[in-house]
Amino acid sequence: MIVAELSMITMGTGTSASRYVRAVHQVLKESGLKFVPSPMCTVVEAGSMAEIFKAVEKADDVLAGMGVGRIITSIKIDHRLDKEISIETKMGAIKE
Template identity: 40%
Template structure:
């Protein structure tokens, strides 16, 4: 199990407001069935590396379909093999 932070930045929108471009992305994330947590600057998801990469691809397609002319994607993946990894576990101090 891996935990990843995904951030998509639509460019070429003609406006500083990007909510309309990100709502279809959030629909894709919600429908993925992966455990996720929306944060102010990105979304954290939990799943296999393969599931996460498939999700990023679907998010990329969704934001372009929403009309973004360009998209920058930031992806950080934490994948451990020595013990279970969860969103909650990473939140503990």
């Protein structure tokens, strides 16, 4: 598994972004990927980078379709090759 965090900041749309965050979450729901909203980003789990990138491109299209003039997308990917990881194992590893 690959675990990633995604944030898409919309510029030119005022200071509130929740409407656009919910639209991105709708894209992730339709993609079938497991995701967990967090206060500063959305954590996504996928079998490959390609699956994550496909969802991000779709989300970008949706935001563009909502009339957003500038989209700053940040993606951070944890790709572990020496052992299997998931949202669960990463949270379990840092428990006291």
